[in-house]
Amino acid sequence: MSDTTNRPQAATAEPVSTGSPGSSGKSLALAKNDSSLVGERGKTAISDIVVAKIAGIATREIDGVYDVGGATERVVGKVRDVLPGTATSTTQGINVEVGELQAAVDVSIVADYGVAIHQLAAAIRRNVIAAIEQMTGLEVTEVNVTVHDIHFGDDDESVDEEPRVQ
Template sequence: MNELGNIKISDDVVKTIAAKAAEDVAGVYKLAGGVADEVSKMLGKKRPTNGVKVEVGEKECSIEVYIIVEYGYPISEIAQNVQKAVLNIITQMTGLKVVEVNVYVQDVKIVSETAEETTDDVEIM
């Protein structure tokens, strides 16, 4: 508590910041959501914090990030980069002490260039 009163940062705020930081790391294909996230997706609800779990106290927090890494990137390096990015931005934006950032690599995505081809080469009869 400061002399003006209390400041409480919502779990969702920390989740959103952490999700954005993790998604911006090169080599992260996307965040990997759990069962609740898949149900939300089926119901048409998009949650930008899929794949992030947080515990926020008054002055500190702990964060878990579940990611899918693009094939060809060094997994341990990507995971460490996610940890650093999340730690830095949460500390900078919220002032909370980040006790831990656990990164769980759920899958590796092989991005196929042929899947991104357009239908320009197909003749229409």
């Protein structure tokens, strides 16, 4: 008789590589071991709106992002800013899908003119992934960035000019 049959197997805490680009490979291990999103004593569910807010704030932190959202979302956001009792939406321009252990994010932005868009998208991707994985323990499978427009710095100055006719 072998003495290994009654010996309990040791659980490993090594991270499982998920293969997703920009991921450190530790997120799946965190989701399964450290954060206990699904455990023997219960389940933690994280709402889509929570992940969307985290992604929205992380996107706005990046230099070169002028605004978040497509044209319609930005117009609604400007109307919301003017109305008393309303606040700017942190989820504007952010769409998420959240599962039990994973999340996918779509981000729509307006970039500042002169910024390298591919580097801006990479920076947004890194920041969003880091923020979501750190705060929720969810593995971020993808962050898709759509650039809807470019903002020129002189666009704001044209509003402040004196009228040509008095």
